[in-house]
Amino acid sequence: MHPPMSLIFFFLTAGTSIGLFIFMYAIEFLKLFGKGQGLPQEVILKLGVLELILIGLGAFGASFHLGHKLRAWKAIKRFRTSWLSREAVFSGAYGFTLLVYLVLNQVGANPFFEHLFGILTFVLGILSGFSTAMIYASNKFVLEWNSSITVIYYLLMYLMLGSTLMAYFSYLYNLPYLGVFIFLSFLFIALAFGFRLAFNIRQFYLKRPTLNEALNLPHNRPMRVIDTGSTTDNYCTEEFFYRRGKEMLSTVIPLAYLITFLVPLFLVLYAWITGTANHWIFGLTYLFVLFGSALERWSFFVEGNHVQNLFYGLYPEQGYTLRKGFMERKETKISLYG
Amino acid sequence: MAQFALVIDLNTCVGCHACATNCKEWNTQAAFGPLSDFDPYGAHPEGVWYNRIMTYEMGEFPNTQVFHLPKSCLHCQDAPCVPVCPTGASYKREQDGIVLVNYDDCIGCKLCSWSCPYGCREYDEADKVMKKCTLCIDRIYDESLPPEHRKPACVLTCPARARFFGDIEDPESEVYKVIEERNGFVLFPDMGTNPGNHYLPRIETKINIEEFEKHILKPDNPLFLEVMKRHHVSNKGHVPEEKQVEEVV
Numbered sequence A: 001m002h003p004p005m006s007l008i009f010f011f012l013t014a015g016t017s018i019g020l021f022i023f024m025y026a027i028e029f030l031k032l033f034g035k036g037q038g039l040p041q042e043v044i045l046k047l048g049v050l051e052l053i054l055i056g057l058g059a060f061g062a063s064f065h066l067g068h069k070l071r072a073w074k075a076i077k078r079f080r081t082s083w084l085s086r087e088a089v090f091s092g093a094y095g096f097t098l099l100v101y102l103v104l105n106q107v108g109a110n111p112f113f114e115h116l117f118g119i120l121t122f123v124l125g126i127l128s129g130f131s132t133a134m135i136y137a138s139n140k141f142v143l144e145w146n147s148s149i150t151v152i153y154y155l156l157m158y159l160m161l162g163s164t165l166m167a168y169f170s171y172l173y174n175l176p177y178l179g180v181f182i183f184l185s186f187l188f189i190a191l192a193f194g195f196r197l198a199f200n201i202r203q204f205y206l207k208r209p210t211l212n213e214a215l216n217l218p219h220n221r222p223m224r225v226i227d228t229g230s231t232t233d234n235y236c237t238e239e240f241f242y243r244r245g246k247e248m249l250s251t252v253i254p255l256a257y258l259i260t261f262l263v264p265l266f267l268v269l270y271a272w273i274t275g276t277a278n279h280w281i282f283g284l285t286y287l288f289v290l291f292g293s294a295l296e297r298w299s300f301f302v303e304g305n306h307v308q309n310l311f312y313g314l315y316p317e318q319g320y321t322l323r324k325g326f327m328e329r330k331e332t333k334i335s336l337y338g
Numbered sequence B: 001m002a003q004f005a006l007v008i009d010l011n012t013c014v015g016c017h018a019c020a021t022n023c024k025e026w027n028t029q030a031a032f033g034p035l036s037d038f039d040p041y042g043a044h045p046e047g048v049w050y051n052r053i054m055t056y057e058m059g060e061f062p063n064t065q066v067f068h069l070p071k072s073c074l075h076c077q078d079a080p081c082v083p084v085c086p087t088g089a090s091y092k093r094e095q096d097g098i099v100l101v102n103y104d105d106c107i108g109c110k111l112c113s114w115s116c117p118y119g120c121r122e123y124d125e126a127d128k129v130m131k132k133c134t135l136c137i138d139r140i141y142d143e144s145l146p147p148e149h150r151k152p153a154c155v156l157t158c159p160a161r162a163r164f165f166g167d168i169e170d171p172e173s174e175v176y177k178v179i180e181e182r183n184g185f186v187l188f189p190d191m192g193t194n195p196g197n198h199y200l201p202r203i204e205t206k207i208n209i210e211e212f213e214k215h216i217l218k219p220d221n222p223l224f225l226e227v228m229k230r231h232h233v234s235n236k237g238h239v240p241e242e243k244q245v246e247e248v249v
Ligand code: SF4
Pocket: B072, B073, B074, B075, B076, B079, B080, B081, B082, B099, B115, B116, B117, B118, B119, B120, B121, B132, B193
């Protein structure tokens, strides 16, 4: 599939915003039960404003994916059937309740209402991430995506973005949670990595349809695409098969693994074991996670093979490998004698 | 419930692209047009088409069969492209089962095209909306046309008469009968989309390859050189000597 830059951007901004809020509010929530001491109000304000800006930027960026941006509001119409509609509703509502929560928190309003909105924002944030992930996971025509693993690691990456940035702010504002967030960063990076690996390994075991199945013709006969009816690429071949991306995939995936998961894991472990705490180590961890995630998202899209590609002879064969050459068309075998 | 659809005879379709061309012609000038073209006279002429014809080869050379597959929106009975549309711009009509896009509501998110297993929707970069075959809804209900012209443009234009149009749920209709009689089949049945459009299978032609080779592998046959060349390539130079002589003579 062709990777849409605007959706990658949305993942990074919305992911950071929602991930950060989840942890920020978790601290406030635990304070309700006498656990921990909560966050200073000005830290809540700063983090909250950052989260608001990020979700706003995300929504703005994602609108570049749309042909008609000004009609985007219409996307709320099919909430009952469309995950995209649900995503639009939940992320919009998340931004709104986040704003209300911040205001209530800053003016020192009734704690009941403040926490009501806090919990609402928390839940809406998760629902928003879940809906976005479901847009991909529910697509049964892209077998690579069509799995609960897609959803789990999508949400884990939100938590990974949030916890690493929270570790940075814990250090920056001298909060008593540095140790906790070092641990949580480690946990979520490791979990996200595990599920991302599972996502890749699963691709080797997919039972892929064949051109014979697509054309509903006898299975025991070799079938070849001779002509696709157009002299150039068209919408279908460009949207669903990103040739250049496919070629780069075998380089980008290891790189994405390294930058998103391995380097940050090393940095966090290093800080943990040696007790090192400074701007650099936590800032870098977040930046690596952020830029790595962009590569990871890019690979996620390019890895997806839409079954419509079968009609164009661009679909991987059964049991393909991620290495080079898996897209080569079979040469016509010409033999006159047996 | 009625389900209007096309039935295409793979036996008679000659792959002339007349249906695709006339589809583009009609739909560009009529109610749903235009279907944009980009770089039409340049090196990469791309454009929006409702209907595309692909060509496939089945079997191993020399026992092969070539056939052409015109593919437009199949007006699926359980169309997966409809529920995913966040705006409701994609919809399936109750009265005739035609799947349409409301261009005024479409936000161009492309999600419907991701949810069509057949690649039958195309995004129009100029209008920024998703487009697809309308089953010529503006022709088939047009009472100003003589009744025999109230058919999709592609059906009317097909020089091989490979295309039929009608209600596949109505036992009286031509399409219903032809599907029944000739084992009409649908594309990708496993996808659970239950397409409306059907295809009529090819009746396989049987030829005696050995007889055929005897005729073709004669030095005075203008194809002789070509066949030998392909043959040579495929065997990487190892032509079984006696056999070759035997057949050529
Ligand atoms: S062929 Fe594709 S676009 Fe047409 S109804 Fe079926 S799923 Fe939708």
